[in-house]
Amino acid sequence: MRVVLLRRNSFPANAGTEKYLPEKSITTLETEQTQRKKLAKEVCTLSQKNQNLDSVLKDRVLLDHIIVDEEHRLLYCYVPKVACTNWKRLLMVLMGKANTTNPLAIVADDSHRLNVFRRLDNYTGEEIRYRLDHFMKFMFIRHPFERLVSAFRNKFGQNSSSSDYFRSRYGRQIIKQYRTNASEESLSRGHDVTFREFVQYIIDPRTVARANFNEHWRPMVDLCLPCTIQYNVIGKYESLMDDAWLVLEKANLNQKVSFPRSDRPSSTNSLVEEYTKHLTREELLHLYHIYEMDFRLFDYHSPGFD
Numbered sequence: 001m002r003v004v005l006l007r008r009n010s011f012p013a014n015a016g017t018e019k020y021l022p023e024k025s026i027t028t029l030e031t032e033q034t035q036r037k038k039l040a041k042e043v044c045t046l047s048q049k050n051q052n053l054d055s056v057l058k059d060r061v062l063l064d065h066i067i068v069d070e071e072h073r074l075l076y077c078y079v080p081k082v083a084c085t086n087w088k089r090l091l092m093v094l095m096g097k098a099n100t101t102n103p104l105a106i107v108a109d110d111s112h113r114l115n116v117f118r119r120l121d122n123y124t125g126e127e128i129r130y131r132l133d134h135f136m137k138f139m140f141i142r143h144p145f146e147r148l149v150s151a152f153r154n155k156f157g158q159n160s161s162s163s164d165y166f167r168s169r170y171g172r173q174i175i176k177q178y179r180t181n182a183s184e185e186s187l188s189r190g191h192d193v194t195f196r197e198f199v200q201y202i203i204d205p206r207t208v209a210r211a212n213f214n215e216h217w218r219p220m221v222d223l224c225l226p227c228t229i230q231y232n233v234i235g236k237y238e239s240l241m242d243d244a245w246l247v248l249e250k251a252n253l254n255q256k257v258s259f260p261r262s263d264r265p266s267s268t269n270s271l272v273e274e275y276t277k278h279l280t281r282e283e284l285l286h287l288y289h290i291y292e293m294d295f296r297l298f299d300y301h302s303p304g305f306d
Helices: 026-046 053-057 084-094 125-134 144-156 161-178 184-189 195-203 205-210 220-224 237-250 268-276 281-290 292-297
Strands: 066-069 074-077 136-141 233-236
Touching (some): 026 233, 053 125, 074 084, 136 220, 136 237, 144 161, 144 195, 161 184, 195 281, 233 237, 281 292
């Protein structure tokens, strides 16, 4: 078994492991889930893009974002920029893939390595059907534009090896295509992409036609297929701690682990308007249409269309 490295920061022994209890009753949380799943089902029924499971099984790569925990009979569909690092850390602790019981002590990069978890697309069709029928399935969602701003800030605005990759892989191309009179430095480094240029890249029909979006800005419905897979829990980033508690409660795991609390709540929500105000109404409308199913299925409102 591969033992992951731990962060060098010093943590209290119980950091990230304190027991959390929601203020809402479990009945209230279950009612919220019933309402979310009911809305999702209604929107899926009206949609023309539904895929049945047979067609998905013919193209199993569509299931590559669903992590399988055999021992605890869990299927977790991870959505980048929606607390997926902490969910992966917690699953590593549960599955004995780390030499710690504190999820926050696990280096974030280790939780994202390809060989850490087995994905649902690695199973046979029959095995997939069995797990979808008998394992507890959960996913977490976030306002689509908030998630997009978070991805942009993280992948193009911060200094990290991950940012270097995104600037080289996407930034240079974006600047070349959407900036008039770009400097040689910008063309060679891709280090100063603006949010508007990033959006112009996303809404460009040539981008959509070339290949699937990168997972950090691919629509949540395309990552997790909620019109094909009936999730037991659809958690929201806005109620992360309550919904994470509910997942663990339904899986009878709340006595074993606790979802780690973040010391730094995301400020992205307050920044969405700041970023989107630089877009034209036409650009905003195009962007909305790309993520329309995310907005409708998960009951989010779009800035500028309320």
